[in-house]
Amino acid sequence: MNRVRAIALTPGAAVIVVLFLIPLAITCAYSALTRGAYFGLGPPWTADNYRRLADPLYGMVFLRSFALAAASTAICFLLGFPLAVFIARSGRRKNLYLHLVILPFWTSQLVRIYAWMFLLRETGLANGILQALGIIRAPLPLLYNDGAVLLGLVYAHLPFMVLPLYAALERLDPNLLEASADLGARPWTTLSRVMLPLAAPGIRAGAVLVFVPCLGAFLVPDLLGGGKSIMIGTVIQNQFTTARDWPFGAAMSLVVMVIVLVLLWVGAGRRGEDLL
Amino acid sequence: MQPVLELRGVTKDYSAHRAVDDVSFTVQRGAFFSLLGPSGCGKTTTLRLIAGFERASSGEILLNGRIINDAPPYCRNVSTVFQNYALFPHLTVRGNIEFGLRRKGVRDMAGRVNAAIDLVRLAGKESRKPSELSGGEKQRVALARSLVLSPDVLLLDEPLSALDPNLRLEMRAELKSLQQKVGITFLFVTHDREEALSLSDQLAVMNRGRIEQVGAPRELYLTPRTRFVAGFLGSINWIDGVGVRPEAIRLTRTAPQNDVRRRRARVESAVFLGNRLQVRSRTGAGELIVAEASHSEELRPGETVHLWWTAADELVLPPEPQ
Numbered sequence: 001m002n003r004v005r006a007i008a009l010t011p012g013a014a015v016i017v018v019l020f021l022i023p024l025a026i027t028c029a030y031s032a033l034t035r036g037a038y039f040g041l042g043p044p045w046t047a048d049n050y051r052r053l054a055d056p057l058y059g060m061v062f063l064r065s066f067a068l069a070a071a072s073t074a075i076c077f078l079l080g081f082p083l084a085v086f087i088a089r090s091g092r093r094k095n096l097y098l099h100l101v102i103l104p105f106w107t108s109q110l111v112r113i114y115a116w117m118f119l120l121r122e123t124g125l126a127n128g129i130l131q132a133l134g135i136i137r138a139p140l141p142l143l144y145n146d147g148a149v150l151l152g153l154v155y156a157h158l159p160f161m162v163l164p165l166y167a168a169l170e171r172l173d174p175n176l177l178e179a180s181a182d183l184g185a186r187p188w189t190t191l192s193r194v195m196l197p198l199a200a201p202g203i204r205a206g207a208v209l210v211f212v213p214c215l216g217a218f219l220v221p222d223l224l225g226g227g228k229s230i231m232i233g234t235v236i237q238n239q240f241t242t243a244r245d246w247p248f249g250a251a252m253s254l255v256v257m258v259i260v261l262v263l264l265w266v267g268a269g270r271r272g273e274d275l276l
Numbered sequence: 277m278q279p280v281l282e283l284r285g286v287t288k289d290y291s292a293h294r295a296v297d298d299v300s301f302t303v304q305r306g307a308f309f310s311l312l313g314p315s316g317c318g319k320t321t322t323l324r325l326i327a328g329f330e331r332a333s334s335g336e337i338l339l340n341g342r343i344i345n346d347a348p349p350y351c352r353n354v355s356t357v358f359q360n361y362a363l364f365p366h367l368t369v370r371g372n373i374e375f376g377l378r379r380k381g382v383r384d385m386a387g388r389v390n391a392a393i394d395l396v397r398l399a400g401k402e403s404r405k406p407s408e409l410s411g412g413e414k415q416r417v418a419l420a421r422s423l424v425l426s427p428d429v430l431l432l433d434e435p436l437s438a439l440d441p442n443l444r445l446e447m448r449a450e451l452k453s454l455q456q457k458v459g460i461t462f463l464f465v466t467h468d469r470e471e472a473l474s475l476s477d478q479l480a481v482m483n484r485g486r487i488e489q490v491g492a493p494r495e496l497y498l499t500p501r502t503r504f505v506a507g508f509l510g511s512i513n514w515i516d517g518v519g520v521r522p523e524a525i526r527l528t529r530t531a532p533q534n535d536v537r538r539r540r541a542r543v544e545s546a547v548f549l550g551n552r553l554q555v556r557s558r559t560g561a562g563e564l565i566v567a568e569a570s571h572s573e574e575l576r577p578g579e580t581v582h583l584w585w586t587a588a589d590e591l592v593l594p595p596e597p598q
Contacts, residue, residue, distance in 0.1 A: 175362035178329050181349040182356045183376035183421065193375075197366045 030250035041246050049251035058235070058252070062259075065231040068146065068221075069214035072153040076161040076210045077203065079154070084165035084202075085195075088172070098166065101159050113152060113223045120148055120224070144226030152220035157213060161206035168202025169195075204267075212260055232256055278341050280305040280461050281326065281429050286335035288321055295321040297485035298335070303429065303463060303478070308455050310464045312472040312508070313482035319465045322482070323431050326463065327356045339428055350379070355422035356431045360438060361414045363406040369393070369417050370402040376425045392424035395454070412443050419454065429461045436471060448475065469509050473497065481505045503593045512591070513565050515539070519591035525567035527555060528582050538584040541565055546575040557581060 031049055033041045052058075087097045104112060119125045120142040127139040142148060172195065180190040196203070218233035225231075232252065239249025279302040288296040296318040303309045311319040324330045326337060328349035336343050344352055355376070363372050373392055377385045393399055396416035406414055415435060422430055435451070436444045452475050455462045466472050472479050473493040480490040481504070489501045500506035503519065512519045515537075532538055541557035546569075553569040567583055569575065 173360070173362060175358050175360060176364060178327075178349065179356070179358060179362040179364070180375070181329075182327060182354075183425065184350045184379035185375075186350055186379075189379060194364060198364075 027250045027253060030247050031254050032251075033247050035245050035247050038244075046247075049247045050255070052248060053252060053255060061230055061232055061235055062256075065215055065233070068150060068153065068231060069211050069217075071150055072157060072214045073161075073207050073211045075150070075154045076158050077165075077206065080158055080161035080165055080206065081199075081203075084162050084169050087162070087166050088169040094170075098163075101162050105159070109156060109219060112156070113219055116148075116152055116155065116224060117143060120151075143224065146225070148224040149221050149231070152224040153214045153217060156217075156220060157210040160209040160213070164202040164205035164209065165199060166202075168199040168205075172198055208264065215256065215260065277305065279303055280340060281463070282336075282338040282341075283322070283326075284336040284338070286322070286325060286337060287333050288318075288325060288330060289333040294485055296325065296332075299482075299485075299487050300335075301480050301487060301490050303461060305461055306459050307477045308452070308462045308464065308475055309478045309480070310466060310472040310476040311480050311482055312466055312469060314508070315467055317482040318485040319467075319482045320433055323356070323433055323463065323465050326429070327354060327431055328352050353425075353427055354429045354431055355425055355427040356433065357415075357418045357422055357435045359434045361406075361418040361435075363414055363417055363421070365406050368403050368405055369398060369409070372406070372417055373421050373424055376421065380425070388424055392420040395423065395458070396420040411439050412447060415439065415447060419451075423454075423458055423460065427460065429463050432462060432464045434466055435464075436466070437468070451475065473509065481508060483508075500591060500593065503596050506591055506593060511566060513567075515563060515565065517595075519593060520585050520589055521591075522554070522566045522568045524589035525565065525583050525585050527567050527569045527573070528584070529579075531582050532584045536584045536586055537590070538582060539563070539565060541581055541583055543575050543577050543579045543581055545577060546573075555581070557583065 030041060032045050032047065034044055034046055034048070035041050083101075087094055087101070090097060117124075121127075122139040122141075122143075124142070126142055127136070130136045131139065176194055176198070177190055180194045181187075185193060215231075216233045216236075217231060218237040221231040221234050222237070225234075227234075236249050236252050236256075239245045239252065243249075281303040282301075284300050286296060286299045287294065299318070299322055301309075311322060313319045321330060325332050328344070328347060328351075332345055337345055339352060339354065364375065367375065370389060370393070373389050374385060377388060382388065393402060396419055398413065398416055398420065401409070401413065406417065409417065415438075418435070432451075436447055439447055448471060451462075464472070464475060476493055478490065479493050479496055481488045481496065483504045489496055489505045496505060497509045500509065503514075506512050506519050510521055512521050513525070520537075526532075531540075539559045541559045541563075544556045544558055544564075546556075547554045548571065551571060553571050553573055553575065555567045555569050555575060556564065557567070558564055565583055575581070
C-alpha cells in the first residue's frame, strides 16, 4: 500500500522539485555569489547583494511597486466584482461571457500591450477621437506615465480577479439574497452583510492572483511606463539583461518573494485560515 | 374584521407562460392558511409575489388593507421560511436570528432573540454555524429568524419537504403548536395533501395557476367543487361520471339486498396496508374500482365481490375543462 502511494505521488513530487524547488535553490545560491567581470557569476560567497538593497533608492522602487500593485488590485476588484455578479446571473449566457473574459489570453501579452501603445500615444486613437470631437485641442499625455502603467496592469490582470470572484458568486445561493431582503436588508446592506462575506474566499484568491503578478510585472511598466515608471520587476529584469548582475537580481527577487509571503501569512493568520 | 392578507385577481405572466392566473383569496389574521397543489401549479410563485421577490403582472396584493404591489421585500412586514431554509452560512444561529432585528434597529435585541431561541428549543446551540446543525435544527432556526420579527404573515415554502419522513411528521406537529402559541398568520405552501389537510384552518387548492377552491379542509374533502380538487385531496373512483371515494365503498361477498348503487367485480389485487386492505377490482364492463376493506378480510385475486355505496356517497361534479 505504501509503495503504491509512493509511486502515485512521485510525478507530483517531481514537478514540485524540478519546477519549483531547484530553481528556488539556484536563485538562493546566485543571490549569495559575486558577479563575473563580463558575464555570469561565481565565488566568493557574499552578502553584499543584500546589503546593496538597503539603498533608499530601492526602498522607493519597492514602495512604488507595492502602491501600484495595490491600486491595480483595488481597481480590478471594483471593476471585476460587478462584472462577476453580472456573469454569475446571466444564466445560459454565462459560458459565452466567461469565454470573452479569457479571450485576450489567446494572443500574446506583448501584442496586447503594443495595441495599448497605439491607442494611447499622442497620435493614437484615443487622442485622435478626442481631438476630432473637439473636446481637446492638443493631444493628452496618455502614454509613458503611472496612469498608463496602472491601466495596463488592470487590463492585463482583470481576468484573474473576475474568474475566482465568479466561482465564488456562482455558488452563492440566490435564496440567501432574497432571505436578506426578506429580513429587512436594503440592497447595500445585503451586499455588505451577505454577498461580500460569502464571496470573501473568491475576493482573497482574486486579490492574490492580481497583486502578486502586478508586483513583479516588467513588461507593462517597461512599455507603457516608458522607463519613467520604474517598478521592481523592471529593475530585476534589468539585472538579468542589460546590467548583467545576476546575483543582485536574484537577491532582489528573493526579498520580494519573502515580503509577499510574509504579507500573505499575516493576512491569512489573522483570520486563522489557509494561505490562499 | 379586516383580513391580514388579500389577493385580488393577481396574475403573473412570464414570457412563455402564465404562472399565476387571476388568483384571489383572503387570509384572516391568526389563521393557518395553506396553498395546496401539484408542482408547477403556481403556488410558490404566489408566495413569492406576496414576499415581494416577484412583481405581479396585474391584480392587487393587500397587506392590512394597504396595496403592497410595488413595495420591495424589505419594506413588507412578511417573512419567508425557504424550502432550503436559506440560512446565512457565515453567521451563527444567533447571528441568523439577529439579522432581521439589526436591520430594524431594534432595542432589547438580546431579549427577543433569546425568547425566539427558547421558542424553537435551540438553547445551547446559539453559537453553532448552520453547517453544524441537523435538518430539523436548521428548520427551527429558519422559523425563529422569521418569527422573531413578528411578521404580519409568515410565508412557508414547502418547509417540511427537505426533512426525512419521521422528522417531517414531528415538525408538522411542532409547526402547528408553534403557530397556535405565537398567533402569527401562517401562509403555508405544500404539495402534500396530508400536511395541508391536517394543519390548515383554510385551504386553497391550486391547479395550472388558478385557484380551484378555497375552504376548510373538511369542506373541501367532502364537497369538492371540481374533479381536480376531489382527486387531489384523496383517491377517488369515477364510476359512470360520478365520484366515489374508496372508503365509501362497502365490499361484501354476497349481493346486498337493499336499494343501493352496486357493482359486481373481480378482485385484481388486495394490498395489505396495515390498518386496512386496499382492493383493486374490475367490473364486467372493465371499470377499475378501488375500495377499502377491513384488514381482517382475506381476499384473493380472481374472487368475485359485490361493491356497493349510497347516493349520498356520490360526488357529482362537472367534467374538467380542457
